Amino acid sequence: MNISITKTTTPKAKPTMDNLPFGKYFSDHMFVMDYAEGKGWYDPRIVPYGPLELEPSAMVFHYAQEIFEGLKAYKSKDGHVRLFRPYKNFERMNVSAERLAIPALDVDFCVDALKQLVELDRDWIPEQEGASLYIRPFIIATDEYLGVRPSDTYKFLIICSPSGLYYPEGLDPVKIYVEDKYVRTVRGATGFTKTGGNYASSIKAQVIAHERGYSQVLWLDGVEQKYVEEVGSMNIFFKIDGEVVTPMLNGSILSGITRMSTIELLKKWGVPVSERRISIQEIFDAYQAGKLEECFGTGTAAIISPVGELRWEDHVMTINDNQIGEITQRVFDTITGIQTGTMPDEMNWVVTVD
Template identity: 80%
Template sequence: MEITINKTQNPKAKPDMSNLPFGKYFSDHMFIMDYDEGKGWHDPRIVPYGPIELDPSAMVFHYAQEVFEGLKAYKSSDGHVRLFRPDKNFARLNVSNERLAIPQIDEALCLEGLKKLVELDKEWIPEQEGTSLYIRPFIIATDPFLGVKPSESYKFMIICSPSGLYYPEGLAPVKIYVEDSYVRAVRGGTGFTKTGGNYAGSIRAQVVAHEKGYSQVLWLDGVEQKYIEEVGSMNIFFKINGEVVTPALNGSILSGITRMSTIELLKSWGVPVSERKISIQEVSDAYDNGTLEECFGTGTAAIISPVGELSWDDKVMLINDNKIGEITQRIFDTITNIQTGKEEDKMGWVLKVD
């Protein structure tokens, strides 16, 4: 399929790129592709960014049949535009599609559409330290029908947002509240996918955490509520007695691209790293005996976020004197330097757009 391009005749005024919030402003164009049963995916196009029209009975509004992804574009000092492992995002999108009964996308075609979109809107990529062009691919069910079944029509879209840091704290350690009342997901559910319902169901617990002065919620498993799963917007890692540990993917944890990259980096450095079950009690015991050395989260939005404080069951654990740890800093520096072209991409992760 040929991707058509309709350039805007009314470019928007750009925001102050040195003072960007996360996810508030959007670039001049967006990618759209439609799906109709019997016809398949069709009409891939880049058009001016703007509202879309949907029937009030569109199934996405009533049954939440939708999926999404998140990745970033950077501009290196030599002016080249760089994407970080975008093929992994589209592969993961198809994993989510399968679980939500959404038709599979052509990953190569969607990647080509993304490249054309980013190339067209490359002037929207901020170049200040800590900034990027955040990219949001998503699919929504558009069939006008009030009945629980897979939709017969969908829209696949990509929008772009010049953004600053996800957490206002930046690389300063964040405070995390361990949630032991609500649950996020269970094995066999949709926890391993990127679908809006996972996040909608987490908002109440996040509000409670914010009221207590914490940035995010750390979720425990939905059955016994004793094993660590993930933070609201990140996968989680602990460095205990020299070994880096992260919860194993068990069907209720998102397979993060930054998580994957972190594990690959640690292995390449010869740092002991394991994916396994880890209970909050084990973390608490490690804190008590002095072997809990570092804790950090990984995710596309935050990249690497050091955790300086964990609160669980009236117990506050201050980690590494509320300072960023050596391994955490090294991972952050390496990934961000590869993303922005400051360091050689020995891992083969970056795709240059131009």
Template identity: 60%
Template sequence: MQEIKVQLTDNKKEKPTDEQLPFGRYFTDHMFVMDYSQEKGWYDARIIPYQPIVLDPAAIVFHYGQTIFEGLKAYVTTNQDVLLFRPEENMKRMNRSNHRLCIPELDENLALEALKKLICIDRDWIPTQEGTSLYIRPFVFATEPYLGVAPSTTYQFVIILSPVGAYYKEGMNPVKIAVESEYVRAVKGGTGDAKTAGNYASALKAQEVAEKEGYSQVLWLDGKEHKYIEEVGSMNVFFKIDGEIITPAINGSILQGITRKSVIELLKYWEIPVIERKISMEEVYQAYKEGKLEEAFGTGTAAVISPIGELFWNDYKITIHNGATGELSKKLYDTLTGIQTGKEEDPLNWVMKVEG
């Protein structure tokens, strides 16, 4: 494994207080950077002061969107230990995204080592108030100046850190979601199962429309038949119908969420029935009419668990659990955040302690 060089800043930033933390607006003092060329492979791993990235205007990332990213969090426990939640899963997914975008594979062990070293250097940026964390954003982008449509021959891998508060201003309160009927997030064979910037840019218009109508996010349907549920906003989604937990099966257009995977494994550990399969909006609506739709919630790194209190579909307002947080949603949130922050037992060995 190559050595990671370190250059510490001489000009530390003023830190925000935990009470004033939004999501993703503040950044720590340092960043990790590593370069790639066809001749050298990945080289020059280094931690440097946080600073702007200088790129040629013709860099491929600007014109053809060849870039991927990840998102995970670090937490401080009451014992002042620093914990990561399943970071090896993020490293695996990063390389799956790299493969889809024709980006050279990263050494997952080196990437994780760099991430941990960066956290140790900027450890005092990790907020401690309940509901806060240190958000970690690794990303890779094409740097070659070339206006031809082809994979780049040069890349940069960067990790930045951001102390954050709650992702949704509503907190753990249920959100109102509009079912999207016009725009499409992704299709099978596309890039929906990769974490790439274009997926999120193409989703902005539907989200903008939904927010103007008073909804927090959109529920995406499949791009072919426009009837099967895929994701909610940028999160995976679960429904509790007549005692059974259902989540859309991974199908090539749905992101393989790490929180999603953890929820499924936790439900199985609790011996609660959970199934991955196709589920249509019509099925959800029929379950609602029959009084069998008990809960719905999104899962993702940023919000962990986001209960859904209302779905708006075909002019129908579908109220879920009387618009209140369901018992299972709360139990999952409390357990997952408890494990992540070291307050709960970790029976499935998900957390990793950052030493140093």
């Protein structure tokens, strides 16, 4: 399919690129494509960023049939625009689509569409350290119908947002609250997908955590509430007695692109790393024994976020004297170096736009 391009005649004033908030400003253009049963995906186009017109009865509003992704574009020192593992994002989007009964996308076509959109809005890519162009692809159900069934029509969009650091603390260690009352999901549900309902159900616990002075919530499994799963916006890693451990993918944990990249790097470096079930009690026991050496989260938005404090019930665990650990720093430096072009891309992860 050919992608039509309609350029804006009224470019928006760009925000000051220093100290950008995350996800508040949006670039001049967006990608849009429609779907109809029996016709498939059609009419791909890049148009000026603007409001959508949907009927109040659109199914996305009532039954939450929607999915999304998140990735970033960077501008290297030589001016080239770089995307980090975009094929993996659209492959994962199709995993989410299958679970939510949404038609699959052509991955190669989506990456090409994204490259055209980013090239058009390349002046919106911040060049300040720690900043990037955050990219949000998403699909919504658009049938005008009140009834629980898959929609026959959908809209796929990609919007772009010049953004700074996800956590205001930057690379300073964050404080994480272990949630032991509410649950986010269970195996067999939608925890392994990127769908809005997963995040909506996490908001209450996040509000409580913020009120208690914590940045994010660490979720336990939804059945026994004893096994570590993930943080609200990140996968989680622990370095225990020299080994890096992360919860295994079990159907209720998101298969993070940064998580995957971190595991691949650790294996390349010869660092012991395992994906397995790990209980919060095991974490606390390791802490008491002086064996909990590092903890960090991984995700597209934050990239790598060191954890300096974990609170579980009445137990407060201060990790590595609230300092960034050696492995955490090395993973951060390597992934961000590859993303921005300051380190060689030995893993062949980067896709250049130009």
